């Protein structure tokens with residue numbers, strides 16, 4: 001009953017202390033998860049209704065200069081067959097996506113030195129010119145402020161850069177020494193200042209993660225107020241240092257989606273591919289817990305199995321058209337509607 005009271009406080013715009021957030025996270029009763037989902041769902045519905053926004057994910061390069069311990073496409077994974085899409089292939093993905101009703105394209109890739117500002121801006125401008133009514137989201141890691149500014153000026157609207165964990169010591173246990181939380185946060189700050197709709201986010205159940213780390217993740221979101229937040233369970237990836245580590249909990253991931261919705265009601269919140277991979281009904285459960293975005297894969301079928309951030313990743317065989325039909329049906333079944341819209345953050 002006490003923890004229900006915490007949810008009421010959160011849903012009514014109150015600010016929970018770190019200790020209260022920790023209590024909510026550690027309460028593993030079904031009633032609390034259900035009540036969190038109920039309040040989060042109502043909060044989402046007040047702002048965005050029962051509409052679910054779709055983003056077409058185009059995995060345009062799996063080359064990466066980084067060596068993150070959790071990630072399947074890390075530099076030292078020799079088992080990965082590397083690829084880059086051409087500008088023509090990327091535009092073909094957009095055309096297919098547009099015809100299926102997508103009005104946001106997400107260009108996601110590793111930190112690939114081939115994709116200089118000049119080459120990336122060229123592709124962004126081409127998409128901007130062909131699809132003036134679409135949002136362009138980039139998700140290609142850490143770059144300089146000047147570089148982010150050029151991408152924005154070329155026509156990109158949004159940028160996804162998960163912070164991965166808001167605890168710097170934990171950050172250093174997930175990444176090699178050349179990467180730091182401080183630098184990641186300075187990138188996020190620059191993106192926001194430039195005017196990108198900016199997304200941060202974290203994995204749930206990554207190795208060495210504690211409850212206090214999750215509380216810090218929530219506090220960072222409460223402070224930074226990103227327009228988007230990506231949260232998914234950690235899933236082990238073959239040929240990485242963490243390949244034998246246990247997966248994160250889907251139940252906890254779903255609870256965190258609800259808490260994030262309640263402490264930042266306007267946020268654009270995907271039911272992530274990782275959640276959909278961990279549970280057959282993960283995306284539906286994410287939506288029912290307060291998420292309002294789904295990011296189907298528009299990458300060419302030939303490269304899907306090469307972009308494996310973790311094992312068992314879904315949608316490695318479905319055509320985009322096929323997956324959107326399934327998705328539309330499964331959302332309808334739970335009372336939600338996939339819409340053809342940019343799905344911008346509502347101020």
Ligand code: 5AD
Pocket residue numbers: 070071072161162164202203232233234235236237274309310
């Ligand atoms: N499990 C879950 N999520 C992962 N990501 C990378 N590797 C994994 C993994 N093994 C997530 C990171 C990254 C996003 C693109 O994918 O959070 O920011």
